[in-house]
Amino acid sequence: MDMTQLPSDSHEAVHKVTDAETGLRAIIAIHSTQNGPAAGGLRMKPYDSFEDALGDVLRLSRGMTLKSAAAGLPLGGGKAVILGNPDTEKSPALLRAFGQAVAALHGRYITAEDMGMTPADIAEIATQTQYAAGLQSGSFGSGDPSPITAQGVFNGIRTAAAFRLGSGDLRRRVVAVQGLGHVGWGLCKRLRAAGAEIIVTDISAARMKQAVTCLGARTVDLTEIYSVEADVFAPCAIGGVLNPHTIPQLRVTVVAGAANNQLANMEDADALHARGILYAPDFVVNGGGIVNVATEILKIETAEKFVAEKLKALSTTLNSILNAAKQQNVSPARVAEAAVAQKMRTAQVAE
Numbered sequence: 001m002d003m004t005q006l007p008s009d010s011h012e013a014v015h016k017v018t019d020a021e022t023g024l025r026a027i028i029a030i031h032s033t034q035n036g037p038a039a040g041g042l043r044m045k046p047y048d049s050f051e052d053a054l055g056d057v058l059r060l061s062r063g064m065t066l067k068s069a070a071a072g073l074p075l076g077g078g079k080a081v082i083l084g085n086p087d088t089e090k091s092p093a094l095l096r097a098f099g100q101a102v103a104a105l106h107g108r109y110i111t112a113e114d115m116g117m118t119p120a121d122i123a124e125i126a127t128q129t130q131y132a133a134g135l136q137s138g139s140f141g142s143g144d145p146s147p148i149t150a151q152g153v154f155n156g157i158r159t160a161a162a163f164r165l166g167s168g169d170l171r172r173r174v175v176a177v178q179g180l181g182h183v184g185w186g187l188c189k190r191l192r193a194a195g196a197e198i199i200v201t202d203i204s205a206a207r208m209k210q211a212v213t214c215l216g217a218r219t220v221d222l223t224e225i226y227s228v229e230a231d232v233f234a235p236c237a238i239g240g241v242l243n244p245h246t247i248p249q250l251r252v253t254v255v256a257g258a259a260n261n262q263l264a265n266m267e268d269a270d271a272l273h274a275r276g277i278l279y280a281p282d283f284v285v286n287g288g289g290i291v292n293v294a295t296e297i298l299k300i301e302t303a304e305k306f307v308a309e310k311l312k313a314l315s316t317t318l319n320s321i322l323n324a325a326k327q328q329n330v331s332p333a334r335v336a337e338a339a340v341a342q343k344m345r346t347a348q349v350a351e
Ligand code: NAD
Pocket: 115, 116, 145, 146, 147, 149, 178, 179, 180, 181, 182, 183, 184, 201, 202, 203, 204, 207, 222, 236, 237, 238, 239, 258, 259, 260, 286, 287, 289, 290
């Protein structure tokens, strides 16, 4: 297993990891350890190129710093990617080689589950390092974070609806959900239980069919989700979906969802603001997952209480951000990023 450090102006450290024996090609990006160890999931994806993977891991690790800081967790931001198809190129040996790379960082990076990884994969990685979280067993094992993420996103939608639509009561509100995966499905279930109507899309036809029969959802084509008339658009699939192509199509009042890095660029937040669409910053809304993982990393004895308090605090934080943004007449995304930067500067001065 070979590790080389790549130059970076924006991150504390970026490590390229290769292992000829197992075919491992990975990148571990440590954006910041200012608030604590850089925690963030491991994604395995058949990236088009190394540069593509590098761009993804740099964006995602920065997002983790913002997310943990917004949730008030003593954690920094990091992320890792393995280049390859998780269905055909994953092996226990490859995962163990990745685990050795994590071990070599001596706790500066803590890995967990992300797209293309299962709890069993994390357990395999954990045979090589203590710095792996999201385990299903063990005294502090936190398991799948998706249900808590879904609950946090649901709370975020209610907070944003209360702020912009005058009520957090979602009965007969229409929510367009993009992506019916671990989080999107859990969100849809909560929305239906709250009396909302849901319009959904997914690349999986089977999942769409299931949403019709199990959730009474209306389905639309992949690209149609951007132009459906609804109260809320909840991106729960991939990043970069709020961009100059999609924003002019939107016919919603609120955007709040689970996906990381929903904005292609910060200017897209301004474009949403200019259109009068309230954008609830993704790294505040989807913080439930890292809160759940944090119970394991921080060995919290009263995990349930910790999660409940942190989810409540995230709703309060979101509400403050939306209020400040209204007062300043700017996008909530700008307020949220400035608030985190300020928090981190203050902490640095206090050190
Ligand atoms: P997942 O892989 O379980 O689900 C993603 C779903 O989106 C899949 O059903 C997939 O078929 C669908 N999809 C992919 N591309 C699509 C497209 N172009 N249009 C419509 N559907 C598409 O992932 P997840 O765990 O549900 O996470 C969803 C998003 O939320 C991701 O961006 C993830 O990074 C983010 N997120 C997840 C968590 C968590 O706890 N799982 C926490 C924070 C953020």
